[in-house]
Amino acid sequence: MPLRDKRHFVFDMDGTLTIATHDFDAMRDALGLPPDSSILEGIAARPAAEQPRLHRRLHELELDYARRAQPQPGAAGLLQRLRRRDASLAILTRNDKALAGLTLEVCGLREFFPDELILGREEHAPKPAPDGILHLMQHWQAAPASTVMVGDYVYDLKAGRAAGVTTVHFDEQGLARWPELSDITVQELSELAELLGD
Ligand SMILES: [Mg+2]
Structure with missing residues (x-):
C-alpha cells in the first residue's frame, strides 16, 4: 500500500475535492x-x-x-478515512482563502480543515511554487517522506515535486498528461482511500 506510511496530506481544492466548474x-x-x-x-x-x-x-x-460548488464524489469519504487515521489535512489553493472557505462550506467539507491550514494565494507564492507545502511541513514538523500533495493540475504536481513530497495526480479523465511528475495516479478519490491500506 503505497500510502500506508503517509501522515500529512495537502489537497488542491478546485477540481480535486470539488468538481471542476471554473471555465x-x-x-x-x-x-x-x-x-x-x-x-x-x-x-x-x-x-x-x-x-x-x-x-x-x-x-x-x-x-x-x-x-455553486459541488463536492467531488468520494471526497467526504476520503477525508473521513484520513481523519480516522489521524492524518493532518490542509488545503493549498490558488483561489482566495475566504472563497476557499466558502467553497468548502458549500460542499460540506469545511469541517475537515482548520482555518489556519487553508492556504490561499495571499499567504504564499502560488503553486507551482512549493512555498505553501514547505510552510505546512514546517508547521507539522513533517518530513517530505510522510507528506503527500494531491491535485488535478500540473501546478499541483510541480509544487509537490519541488517540495520533495509524494505526488498524487487526481486524473479524472485518465489522460495521464504528466506521468513524470506523478508518483501515483487515480481516476477517483475512492481509489486513493483504498491505497491508504486501512
Ligand atoms: Mg485544481
Missing part, C-alpha cells in the same frame, strides 16, 4: 486577458493602475463559482 477561458475573456495566459500572472502583467479593478472582477467571478 478559465470565459474568466480570461471577462477579464480581457489573452487566451492561454495564466489568470493571476496575466493580471500581474497588466499596468498597476488596472490591477485593482481586475482583481475585483476576478473576485466576483470566483464568488459565483464558490456559491
